[in-house]
Amino acid sequence: MEKVSIEDVKYIAKLSKLTFTEEEALKMASEFEAILTHFKTIDNMDLSDVDINAFDEVNTEFRKDISEVFEDKKKLMQNVKSLRDTSIQVPKIIE
Amino acid sequence: MSVEALRDGIRNKAFTSEEIVKFYIEKIKKEDGNINSYLTICEEKALQDARIVDEKISKGEAVGKLAGVPIAIKDNICTDGIKTTCASKMLEDFIPPYDATVVKKLKAEDAIIIGKTNMDEFAMGSSTENSAFKVTKNPHDLERVPGGSSGGSAAAVGAKLAPFSLGSDTGGSIRQPAAFCGVVGLKPTYGSVSRFGLIAFGSSLDQIGPFANNVRDCALALEVIAGTDPLDNTSSNKIGSTDYLKGIEDGVKGMKIGVPKEFFGEGLDAEIKEAILTSIEKLKSLGAEIEEISLPITDAGLSAYYVISSAEASSNLARFDGIRYGYRAKEFEDVYDLMEKSRTEAFGDEVKRRIMLGTYVLSSGYYDAYYKRALKLKKKIKEEFKEVFEKYDLIISPVSPVLPFKCGEKKNNPLEMYLADIYTVNINLAGIPGISIPCGTSKNGLPIGLQILGPHFGESKILKAAFALEGALK
Numbered sequence: 001m002e003k004v005s006i007e008d009v010k011y012i013a014k015l016s017k018l019t020f021t022e023e024e025a026l027k028m029a030s031e032f033e034a035i036l037t038h039f040k041t042i043d044n045m046d047l048s049d050v051d052i053n054a055f056d057e058v059n060t061e062f063r064k065d066i067s068e069v070f071e072d073k074k075k076l077m078q079n080v081k082s083l084r085d086t087s088i089q090v091p092k093i094i095e
Numbered sequence: 096m097s098v099e100a101l102r103d104g105i106r107n108k109a110f111t112s113e114e115i116v117k118f119y120i121e122k123i124k125k126e127d128g129n130i131n132s133y134l135t136i137c138e139e140k141a142l143q144d145a146r147i148v149d150e151k152i153s154k155g156e157a158v159g160k161l162a163g164v165p166i167a168i169k170d171n172i173c174t175d176g177i178k179t180t181c182a183s184k185m186l187e188d189f190i191p192p193y194d195a196t197v198v199k200k201l202k203a204e205d206a207i208i209i210g211k212t213n214m215d216e217f218a219m220g221s222s223t224e225n226s227a228f229k230v231t232k233n234p235h236d237l238e239r240v241p242g243g244s245s246g247g248s249a250a251a252v253g254a255k256l257a258p259f260s261l262g263s264d265t266g267g268s269i270r271q272p273a274a275f276c277g278v279v280g281l282k283p284t285y286g287s288v289s290r291f292g293l294i295a296f297g298s299s300l301d302q303i304g305p306f307a308n309n310v311r312d313c314a315l316a317l318e319v320i321a322g323t324d325p326l327d328n329t330s331s332n333k334i335g336s337t338d339y340l341k342g343i344e345d346g347v348k349g350m351k352i353g354v355p356k357e358f359f360g361e362g363l364d365a366e367i368k369e370a371i372l373t374s375i376e377k378l379k380s381l382g383a384e385i386e387e388i389s390l391p392i393t394d395a396g397l398s399a400y401y402v403i404s405s406a407e408a409s410s411n412l413a414r415f416d417g418i419r420y421g422y423r424a425k426e427f428e429d430v431y432d433l434m435e436k437s438r439t440e441a442f443g444d445e446v447k448r449r450i451m452l453g454t455y456v457l458s459s460g461y462y463d464a465y466y467k468r469a470l471k472l473k474k475k476i477k478e479e480f481k482e483v484f485e486k487y488d489l490i491i492s493p494v495s496p497v498l499p500f501k502c503g504e505k506k507n508n509p510l511e512m513y514l515a516d517i518y519t520v521n522i523n524l525a526g527i528p529g530i531s532i533p534c535g536t537s538k539n540g541l542p543i544g545l546q547i548l549g550p551h552f553g554e555s556k557i558l559k560a561a562f563a564l565e566g567a568l569k
Contacts, residue, residue: 018451092429
């Protein structure tokens with residue numbers, strides 16, 4: 001059984017930009033233990049001959065790197081929660 | 096009535112597109128209260144678009160392959176000017192400023208977008224119980240789930256609230272709900288349908304595909320949405336002909352079909368097993384050559400799928416930070432607090448679990464043990480399927496080990512829910528196409544689905560076999 005502590009959950013939560021209560025973190029730790037234990041089934045496979053850096057089917061036809069103008073600027077910004085003139089308003093970052 | 100019959104009827108003026116759209120909207124208003132397949136109904140716009148098609152026809156102008164036929168779209172596919180929520184509080188009021196390529200293609204063929212369908216939040220789930228807004232019910236038994244994540248799209252077609260629909264499939268999200276709702280659902284080859292405008296979950300696995308009430312309609316819908324797209328770098332230039340209806344009646348005579356013994360082991364429901372074996376006998380009688388094969392990857396493949404899809408989800412969903420669009424928390428201290436609070440308040444439990452799992456397997460110290468090994472296994476699985484398809488035309492298997500389960504039955508046990516995806520996830524890892532078609536019902540009247548898999552870009556072959564079996568099972 002994989003061991004996952006509440007501290008592990010809190011550390012991963014910080015990296016994920018999420019917050020959990022103690023109760024939620026405890027529940028997640030036990031769910032993670034079960035799931036990560038199942039993930040260990042991959043260890044039973046012999047993968048020594050697999051090279052993940054050898055690609056066989058890569059699309060080589062990229063489109064030209066040319067910028068296009070999105071005509072309707074108002075539409076582009078229609079989902080912004082807080083707009084000042086043409087800029088998105090966010091809390092102060094630099095004091 | 097089939098999509099083809101509706102289209103032909105509209106084209107031949109037996110009825111108008113407006114009449115058809117009105118019929119479906121009235122039916123949705125009357126019946127969807129029990130099923131909850133739709134999140135948004137585009138009544139006004141759909142009727143307006145229908146009238147435009149009718150006018151074109153009355154003037155004798157040329158119209159598209161889907162002229163005037165209504166279609167429902169899963170709510171993670173962007174529709175210009177129509178709310179696209181991913182069934183998440185995060186995108187509750189998000190209105191895309193553009194159409195996904197598949198939506199553009201449908202509109203170019205004069206299809207009518209009738210509404211947006213419910214799903215598991217950000218396509219993470221197998222029951223459509225993870226929607227932030229409503230729980231979709233199985234039209235065959237309202238106490239049971241329709242499958243997921245494209246449960247709304249499958250239930251809408253199954254309940255005849257849309258003649259056809261689009262869904263997305265990252266680990267079985269088209270095939271499993273198709274099986275649960277008794278409809279046809281097709282996951283195309285990775286790269287054969289553009290994903291531009293599909294809100295990303297697991298980018299190396301996601302694929303858009305159609306649901307319909309019969310195989311021909313599915314082929315027709317695929318014909319419209321397939322093709323290379325310069326806006327999606329993962330779309331392939333090796334797709335070949337997209338005329339999937341051509342030769343669909345050719346049958347299975349002479350086809351070699353493999354049946355993987357690992358898919359019929361412990362855990363498979365007895366009634367599902369029986370229905371699949373009966374279908375295999377039908378295929379034999381139609382002239383197919385059936386052989387048992389071995390694909391010993393199922394358990395480990397499931398793990399690799401959840402490692403890779405969660406890792407990609409954690410990266411893809413990092414964009415939802417409450418800054419440019421999406422939910423923004425009401426109170427916060429600084430910009431970091433804004434991001435953390437917005438994400439914590441707006442994402443549901445399953446989405447948080449996947450983001451956390453993904454971040455865990457990508458974090459320092461665990462990357463090699465989980466993520467890198469999962470990528471290696473993904474590659475091995477692709478090779479194993481390739482080897483099988485050197486000897487066999489197709490593979491046949493169950494879609495799900497279990498019949499549609501009761502609402503709430505698996506919701507509190509995430510691992511148990513993940514295990515129900517065991518027959519579908521490997522197909523996404525390999526990037527091959529697969530179709531789910533109804534092949535019988537349980538003694539309690541629940542639909543049973545059968546999965547036909549083919550080699551990369553082998554959609555025509557799959558559709559031929561599906562069409563032949565559909566006819567034989569009638």
